[in-house]
Amino acid sequence: MxxxxxxxxxxxxxxxxxxxxxxxxxxxxxxxxxxxxxxxxxxxxxxxxxxxxxxxxxxxxxxxxxxxxxxxSSMSYQSLRDFFLLAPMIYITANKLAAENRTKTELAVLKKIQHCFRKAVEDCDVESRVFYNDQFHRQIGEMAHNVYVVPSLRRLQIDHARIGKIFYQHPNTPRMQEELELASDQHEQMIEAIERRDAEASGELARLHIELSRRNMAMYAAPEGLETPTL
The missing domain is CATH 1.10.10.10 (Winged helix-like DNA-binding domain superfamily/Winged helix DNA-binding domain)
Structure with a gap:
């Protein structure tokens, strides 16, 4: 053996x-x-x-x-542009499908991941925040049960996590902490919408969530005033 x-x-x-x-x-x-x-x-x-x-x-x-x-895998301004343009469509679709197709077991896993994410936010643990945020959206992708959405979502998440890590390397500020807490609250609201199978509410929360990320990330993706793509 x-x-x-x-x-x-x-x-x-x-x-x-x-x-x-x-x-x-x-x-x-x-x-x-x-x-x-x-x-x-x-x-x-x-x-x-x-x-x-x-x-x-x-x-x-x-x-x-x-x-x-x-x-x-490398990152470039072109990959950032592609991310900002495509991410809303994929995340919204994944959230809607998760609300329609989720199982109780999958929902329980999502809640456990969110517990870890919220603790990481409270502890100011940068690496765990990035990791459990990725796990949270990865789980939603699995709950969508769609062979076309899942691969696209997974690829987006790689750069989403890495762009987020660049942002979160900067010193924590009251504004940053407030937005992290808002992001965590949005996760909780997504769980509630998915649990009650409200696809429209789940999709709208995904849109708000990615817009929050886009605003924060854009500040560091284009620090010299380079134009970033709008959604």
Whole structure:
């Protein structure tokens, strides 16, 4: 029995760690992923690490090119523009479908994630805020039960988390804390709308939520007064 068979959770642990490191920008955009180091860190041989790299490349976390080391997916002003233009449509659709298709079990998971997000806001824990915000919207995407919406939402969330991390690296201010608390309140309202299967209210809350994010992110995406796309 090899180590991977004896420890089936190692690959899952590596996947979770890579997602978190990329989303929180512990691994910055464009940074090289050391396959050998990751294999040693998680007690895996290189084939399952490569398999995971291919999977995460398909999701948009990683860039793979022939004869080049795997790299964390890059970010540019064009990708920011694309994000701001597309995000409202995808988030609103996901929220509406989640309200229509959610299960009680999925709703319970969403509530647990929100509890972690709110605690991170209260504790001023930047990395946990970014991570659990990503998990919150990822869960809503799963609750949508739509094979076309989920991949698009997941790809958007990668840059959403990383742009958010850039914003939240700045010193906390009363205004920033107020808006974080507003974002957390909007999460709670989304849960309520999804629980009562109110698709229109859930979609409208998603629109307000992404607009809140857009206003904050735009200040740092274009600090020199560069025009940012409107919704």
């Amino acid at each position: 090899n180590a991977e068979t004896a420890n089936p959770d190692r690959k899952a642990s590596l996947e979770l760690a890579l997602r978190r490191r990329i989303l929180t920008m512990e691994l910055p955009p464009g940074s090289v992923l050391d396959e050998v180091a990751l294999s040693e860190e998680f007690g895996l041989s290189r084939p399952p690490v490569r398999e995971l790299m291919r999977q995460m490349a398909g999701e948009g976390y990683i860039e793979l090119e022939t004869n080049r080391a795997a790299r964390v």
